[in-house]
Amino acid sequence: xxGVLEGFATIAIVIALGALLADRGIVDAHGQRSxxxxxxxxxxxxxxxxxxxxxxPSRVLSGPLVATAxxxxxxxxxxxxxxxxxxxxxxxxxxxxLCSAYVNAGNLGIPIAAYALGDxxxxxxxxxxxxxxxxxxxxxxxxxxxxxxxxxxxKIVSRPVTNPLTIASFAGLLLAxxxxxxxxxxxxxxxxxxxxxxxxxxxxxGVALRLGPLPGRGVTPRALATVTSLKxxxxxxxxxLVGRFAVGLEDTELFAVTLLxxxxxxxxxxxxxxxxxxxxxxxRDAIFVSTMASxxxxxxxxxxLA
Numbered sequence: 001x002x003g004v005l006e007g008f009a010t011i012a013i014v015i016a017l018g019a020l021l022a023d024r025g026i027v028d029a030h031g032q033r034s035x036x037x038x039x040x041x042x043x044x045x046x047x048x049x050x051x052x053x054x055x056x057p058s059r060v061l062s063g064p065l066v067a068t069a070x071x072x073x074x075x076x077x078x079x080x081x082x083x084x085x086x087x088x089x090x091x092x093x094x095x096x097x098l099c100s101a102y103v104n105a106g107n108l109g110i111p112i113a114a115y116a117l118g119d120x121x122x123x124x125x126x127x128x129x130x131x132x133x134x135x136x137x138x139x140x141x142x143x144x145x146x147x148x149x150x151x152x153x154x155k156i157v158s159r160p161v162t163n164p165l166t167i168a169s170f171a172g173l174l175l176a177x178x179x180x181x182x183x184x185x186x187x188x189x190x191x192x193x194x195x196x197x198x199x200x201x202x203x204x205x206g207v208a209l210r211l212g213p214l215p216g217r218g219v220t221p222r223a224l225a226t227v228t229s230l231k232x233x234x235x236x237x238x239x240x241l242v243g244r245f246a247v248g249l250e251d252t253e254l255f256a257v258t259l260l261x262x263x264x265x266x267x268x269x270x271x272x273x274x275x276x277x278x279x280x281x282x283x284r285d286a287i288f289v290s291t292m293a294s295x296x297x298x299x300x301x302x303x304x305l306a
Contacts, residue, residue, distance in 0.1 A: 006111075007108050007111045007112045007116070008108070008291070008294065008295050008298075010111070011108060011202060011291065012291075014198075014199055014202040014203065014206070015202050015203075015205055015206040015209070016206060017203060017206060018202060018203035018204065018205060018206020018207045018209075018210070019206040019207065019209050019210040020206075020210075021203065021206070021207060022206065022207040022210035022211050023210050027203070027207050028207075028211070029207075029211055031207070032204050032207040032208055032211070033204075033274060035200045035201075035203060035204040035207070036200075036201070036204045036270075036271045036274045036275070037274075037275065038196075038200060039196070039197050039200040039201050039204070039271055040164070040165070040271050040272075040275050041164050042164075042193060043193055043194060043195075043196040043197035043200055044164075044165055044168070044194075044197045044201075044268070044271075045164045045165055045167065045168035046168070046190045046191075046193040046194035046197070047194030047195075047197040047198070048131060048165065048168040048169050048172055048194075049168050049171050049172040049175070049182075049190055049194070050172070050187065050190055050191050050194050051110070051127065051172065051194075052127070052128075052131075052168075052169060052171075052172025052173050052175070052176060053172045053175040053176050053180075053181075053182065054176065055121065055124045055127070055128070055172070055173070055176045056121060056124065056176070057173065057176055057177045062125065063243065063247040063248065063249050063253065064122070064125045064243070064247075064249065064253055064256065064257050065125035065128070065129060066242065066243075066246070066247050067239045067240075067242045067243030067246075067247050067249060067254075067257045067261075068125045068126050068129050068239055068257055068260070068261060069129050069133075070238050070239060070241075070242035070243075070246075071101075071235040071236060071238045071239030071242070071257075071261040072101045072129060072130070072134060072235065073238075074234060074235065074238035075100050075101040075230045075231065075234050075235040075238065076097045076100060076101040076134070078100075078230055078234065079093075079096055079097045079099075079100040079101065079226070079227065079230055080093065080097055082226060083096055083097070089145075089278075090141065090145040091142060091145045091146060091276060091278030091279065092278050092279040092282070094138050094141050094142055094145075094278070094279075095269065095272070095273050095276075095278050095279030095282060095283055096223070096226075096227055096279060096282060097138070098134075098138055098265075098269045098272065098283075099227040099228075099231065099265050099269055099279075099282060099283055099286035099287075099290075100226070100227045100228075100230035100231050100234075100235070100265075100286075101134065101230070101231065101235060102130055102134060102135075102265060102266050102268065102269050103126055103130070103231075103235075103260060103261060103262075103263040103264070103265070103266060104263045104264050104265065104266040104267065104291075105123050105126040105127050105130060105260065105263065105266065108263055108264070109123040109126060109127070109260050109263055110123055112259070112260070112263070113256065113260065116259075117252065117255070117256050117259070118252075119252075119256075122252075122253075122256040122260070123260055125257075126260050126261070128169075128173070130266075131165070131166070131169040132166075132169055132170070132173070135165060135166065135169075135268075136163065136166045138272070139163050139165070139166065139272070142272070142276045142278065143163075145278075146276050146277070146278070198267075201267040201268065201270070201271055202267060204270070204271070204274075205267055205270055205284070205287065208270070208284050209284070209288065212281065212284065218281030218282075218284070218285060219281050219282045219285050223282060224282070224285050224286065224289060227265075227282070227286045228265075228286055228289045228290050228293065231264070231265055231286070231290050232262060232264070232290055232293050232294065232297055235261050235262070236258050236259075236261040236262035236297070236301065238261075239257050239258055239261035240254070240257070240258040240261075243257045243258065254305065255301070255302075255305040258301055258305060259298060259301050259302070259305075262294065262297050262298060262301055263294060264287060264290035264291040264293070264294040265283070265286045265287045265290045265291075266287075267287060269283045269286070269287065270283045270284055270287055
């Protein structure tokens with residue numbers, strides 16, 4: 001329980017530092033965008049390589065992955081239907097779907113898995129599901145809908161493997177599958193640059209909170225309530241039900257799957273929204289509200305399952 005709360009406290013403090021920098025005029029909107037893009041193109045790919053190279057590929061076919069995937073599919077699927085009913089444009093629909101299903105597995109899931117659950121590897125199924133399936137699909141659609149010209153079929157098919165985050169994900173997984181260790185001269189700078197990814201994302205988010213409209217004023221309450229309810233309620237419930245009754249998970253694995261599925265929307269979604277200029281305020285507000293809700297939700301899950 002202490003590890004869960006410490007993870008949330010760390011994120012809140014770094015976000016507050018970003019807001020403070022903006023309030024003092026040290027980082028402006030241009031600086032915020034630079035931080036976001038540096039994280040997207042450089043720091044996050046480096047972090048993914050160093051995290052995934054130590055993962056166990058066998059977990060890809062494990063029960064926790066099936067339960068995790070079920071939570072993502074149910075939540076994202078409902079959001080896609082809602083987006084069609086509300087006639088959202090394609091780009092905003094993608095960002096809304098990410099808000100409702102893309103968990104903060106990197107900068108919050110890893111410390112929670114390590115300190116609260118006792119095994120950092122428990123977060124790997126969520127990371128792989130998102131980095132190798134959900135994220136490539138979302139980025140491909142965003143690339144297509146934001147392109148000034150209609151891309152060819154070849155370009156559409158090749159989009160997932162030309163995105164820096166996807167390339168880094170496959171590279172890290174390949175290293176893990178082949179049990180290959182990068183030379184120290186390569187691993188050290190990747191590790192150093194990757195260490196910038198999480199602080200850069202959180203600081204950029206804090207700057208956005210301070211410079212933009214207050215959360216809840218930039219998007220409609222209905223839109224915000226929809227994505228946060230899917231993220232914080234439907235996704236963990238679906239993961240729990242599939243994990244317990246379809247896959248047969250028990251004890252620590254079932255608790256881990258449910259808790260990690262209840263993590264708030266990842267800061268990566270805000271970075272993606274900034275990069276493609278779609279659903280920026282929705283992403284920002286969804287991250288804020290889901291992060292505020294995640295602590296009591298985590299306490300409830302811990303009380304019921306731990």
